[in-house]
Amino acid sequence: MDGYKEKASWQPYNDEIERMDSWVERANAGVICINVNATGNHESVCSYLESLENSEILEFETCEERIVGSFDDLPEDGESV
Secondary structure, three states: OOOOOOOOOOHHHHHHHHHOOEEEEEEOOOOEEEEEOOOOOHHHHHHHHHHHHHOOOOOOOOOOOOEOOEOOOOOOOOOOO
16 A cells, blocks of 8 residues: 555544444454445445545545345355345
8 A cells, every 4th residue: 555554543434434324344454344334325435435545545446246236246156145
């Protein structure tokens, strides 16, 4: 993460994320995993994270839709959707 604050404290960002009906599943000095509740607005969360990226606080990426209508990973063989 060249140019980014590797050991940022996530608490100030966590508070804002929770206000957007989302939560931090886990975080460490280099990675944060955010879940957006069904009632949350993922576009607002993405915009917020993009603003942090533009301020060089973090790098941001999101997963792509792998199952139509879902952001979940594909099921393992024998698992149902």
